[in-house]
Amino acid sequence: MxxxxxxxxxxxxxxxxxxxxxxxxxxxxxxxxxxxxxxxxxxxxxxxxxxxxxxxxxxxxxxxxxxxxxxxxxxxxxxxxxxxxxxxxxxxxxxxxxxxxxxxxxxxxxxxxxxxxxxxxxxxxxxRGVKTKDELVSLQAAADLNFKAFQSVLPMFRPGVTELEIAQELEFSLKRLGGEANAFDFIVASGVRGALPHGVASAKQLQSGELVTIDFGTIVNGYHSDETVTLAIGNVDRNLRQIFDIVLEAHDSALEVIRPGLQISELDAVAREIIAHRGYGEYFGHGLGHGVGLEIHEYPAVSSRSDQCLVAGMVITIEPGIYISDTGGVRIEDTIVVTEEGYEKLTSIPKQFKQINL
Ligand SMILES: [Mn+2]
Structure with missing residues (x-):
């Protein structure tokens, strides 16, 4: 440029x-x-x-x-x-x-x-809101490393392993694959810690019956990846499963409406209304997403306060969540590029409910 x-x-x-x-x-x-x-x-x-x-x-x-x-x-x-x-x-x-x-x-x-x-x-x-072709190549490369690294650490998700061990292995795997640095301090938040939207990995061990939220990313040519997966460790109770399904519905519904010209505040509202209608509105306290590029959080903010419209070439995250103190939480996040036709996902880890069988 x-x-x-x-x-x-x-x-x-x-x-x-x-x-x-x-x-x-x-x-x-x-x-x-x-x-x-x-x-x-x-x-x-x-x-x-x-x-x-x-x-x-x-x-x-x-x-x-x-x-x-x-x-x-x-x-x-x-x-x-x-x-x-x-x-x-x-x-x-x-x-x-x-x-x-x-x-x-x-x-x-x-x-x-x-x-x-x-x-x-x-x-x-x-x-830097509308990305060039070269920038999109780097953003896609960073997102692809997320996919590969996550596959390689997936066998670690067992009761007894600590959040920190998972975060460290993810970091090592991403760097071995060519990532330049961590995009941010990785969040690995299991069980009740899932209620902390920014619960960075701790010494807590994963336990059967818990959800664990992993939010991580790397950097390629200066460009960041950002993606969040929530997994179930063994059987989780119906309440947690219900929360997961609501967040996934909010995430998928927001993706469906993405197109150039859409008011960003309306995009935020699509996800927010689904969560609110199910009675969890007060547990989704943050904006729906943010721009990603040379910075992990950059223009445009994807929130109810935005007065901007989506433009083809913008790269944003879609990351609704529900966080309930003393219970747990769920967040599901993809990074996408707005295209003339709608959108394309850059991140590719499957987001449907996934239970690690013990
Ligand atoms: Mn994010």
Whole structure:
């Protein structure tokens, strides 16, 4: 993706009458410039762009970045200010969701009054919302590793094995298959711990009659996978089975309505209403999903508060759940890409009720 090919960025330039946009957030830097390191500033101009970094990253930047690369000595912000002033920019946008107040104050002091700032927050969010073909290839590759790794750890799901042992084996398997890093701290939540939507794996042992929720993912070329499976260890009681069936129905029903142009709040409502009608509305406290890409949680949020519509090329999760304190919980999650015709699943672990026979 070249920065001026990006429609969102072009629109911001015009709408805000900008001469340049200063990008500090690493995912946006990677997306726009190609730089995969962890320190640098990208200055996108109307006709030319420059990337500023220090000696640690200079040769990497010269290889990766499709723009002028400028080496900073000592004070990087001073170098940024000099670059802004030497280009004669009068009005410059800044990603306000990433830059701290302290950094902004320092930059303002270095630049002086000759330049007007435009703080960009909501306007920049859609920047990475619609994925390119190359991005989809990486997202699919990451999702495929989830499938393979899960198959390899499935025989471990027995009473007595700890949640941590499962999480560690999943991590090892994903990395052996080529995953770059964990997409987040894996959730392995069994029995009553299933009531914790973000119950990271603990030393608790799995027991017969419990549900266990596994939420995990890896990274390929910087792109994340995200998927949640809930399994039954032996026979579970009718109440838990009923909760599972409701969550699966909510998940499947949401998938069915996905198409470009659909209001995201309506998508959330489809799943939420199914869970509410069965009497569990108060036990589904989080949004239905989120965008996935260079960050594990990114635009668009899939929630009742969204004012956005689905667009072909967006990659989102669908992950309804029910969590009941002192009882347990269920979450079922797939990552999908919105297509012109509807959607395609990237994740592929089967989600129907699965009981590990003991
Ligand atoms: Mn998720």
């Amino acid at each position: 070249s920065e001026l090919e990006n429609r969102c960025l072009r629109e911001i330039f015009v709408a805000q009458k900008l001469d340049a946009i200063l990008i500090f957030g690493l995912p946006n830097i990677r997306y726009l410039s190609g730089f995969t390191g962890t320190d640098g500033v990208f200055l996108v101009g109307q006709t030319k762009s420059s990337f500023l970094t220090d000696s640690r990253y200079i040769s990497q930047a010269q290889k990766q970045v499709r723009a002028d690369v400028i080496q900073c000595y000592k004070n990087k912000l001073k170098a940024v200010a000099d670059e802004l002033l030497s280009n004669g920019y009068k009005r410059v946008g800044l990603d306000a969701e990433v830059v701290s107040v302290a950094l902004f104050e320092e930059l303002k002091a270095l630049v002086g009054d000759s330049l007007e700032w435009c703080l960009l927050s909501k306007q920049l969010q859609p920047l």
